[in-house]
Amino acid sequence: MNMQDKSDECTKKFLEIAEKKIEDTSKIPLQAIQKYCRMLIVYCDAEGKVTDSFVKSMEKCAKEIIEVDGMEEIFNECNECSED
Numbered sequence: 001m002n003m004q005d006k007s008d009e010c011t012k013k014f015l016e017i018a019e020k021k022i023e024d025t026s027k028i029p030l031q032a033i034q035k036y037c038r039m040l041i042v043y044c045d046a047e048g049k050v051t052d053s054f055v056k057s058m059e060k061c062a063k064e065i066i067e068v069d070g071m072e073e074i075f076n077e078c079n080e081c082s083e084d
Contacts, residue, residue, distance in 0.1 A: 003041050006082060010037035014078045022070045029071070032064040044081035 001009075014033045019025055039058045043050055062079070066072045 003038075003045065006041045007034070007037045009082065010040060010078065014074060017074045017077060018071065021074060022068075027068055027070075029065050029068050032061055036061040036065060040079070040081070 011030075011034050014037065015028065015030070018028045018033075022028060036058065039054070039061060043054070043058065062075065065075050
């Protein structure tokens, strides 16, 4: 599975859980989730060996997701490296 496929799987997982738990799906921060998933895949692939600025970007993106009411629990559930 290539990085794009992994990112798509991550996004899909986020959305499936979010759609079950959040009534107003228009509040789901899709773009932030997609961006975070791409970054998470790179982070996992590099086994955490990324630059400080990359980590800061991930944290900023995570904050955008968590700020949406109800998304913190979903974020915590999905924020992990997938087993390959």
